[in-house]
Amino acid sequence: MSDPYNSEIDGYHEPTADELAARKKRNFAIAACLFGFVIFVFLLMMYKLGVFA
């Protein structure tokens, strides 16, 4: 079995337009989820602290 940490990449794969488009969509989705999570935690904290009471 080859060692994944020492194996050399024997070339370069030029990403296709579809692959780049899929990666872009994933990046946007990850960014949106992280932003949503931050807002979620922030709002919960505000509620728990009674800011909206």
Place this chain on the structure above:
Amino acid sequence: METVQHNTGNVPALSLAGPGDYYALMKPRVMSLVVFTAMVGLICAPSSMNPVLAAASILCIAAGAGAAGALNMWYDRDIDAVMSRTKKRPLPAGKMTPSSVLAFGVIMSMVSVFGLSMAANYLAAGLLAFTIFYYFVVYTIWLKRRTPQNIVIGGAAGAFPPMVGWAAAGGGITSESLVLFAVILLWTPPHFWALALYKQGDYGKAGIPMMPNVKGAKSTRLQIFIYAIILAASCAYLATTSLGSPLYMAVAGLLNFTFIVLAFKVWRSNAGDDVMGLDEASLYKVKSGEKAARNLFAYSIIYLFALFGIIASSSLLANFSI
């Protein structure tokens, strides 16, 4: 970076998976049932909850259910590839790598449990964590490939959400939340075995010991009928708790009567019988029986939504003294 090994040599290619594939990993149809039953638990709990915190709790429960679904798909990727029902899922379809699915499932699990502990309380968060553990470890890894009782015991994973919702609202663990748990637990075997009766070839191909493959179709049909009766009894018991009302009793009685009639038709049918060497008349009986099993499977989904819908409606009507 996420990669898929569909390229030549050892040069990794970028994945073509989109957000929709990650959504599919979360088993949206199962998630909708989990969300609905958890909402019913939350609505029926004796203590009220701030609507924003309630919405946040439901979101976390949905995320937890989705995480469990993703972990299940990660572990079952080998058998999913051979079953017609599951071979188009993102992993067997080659759209994602197993490691990315595992990471997604683990991260979602942690985020959902942490989020619920913030939005609701530690008991609800603990129950959600246990539900994910139970579905992934107890059902998927331990029981699913070992025993025909897999969905009988494993069905508890799908039965926890109303308890989580109830606990999230601050209701703790009470006899009412346990009965809600029992109703889904007892509903699961007839629901899945009805499906297994006309899909047993698929399960057999994947080596999953579903009841029709192991004990035979005749025994399965009888057990479906027995579970339908026990399920009706548990619904009758629910009427004796604080969740019972005349409206509930009328609707639940009708729903359970229909369930028992359909289960009886399956029991008296030839659904799932071996068709090898059968004459035309016997073959017709098997096909007709499979129709009865399909009817029960479809009805069982409507049944659960309607039953929990009426439980929630009765509770809301009682709260508003209508």
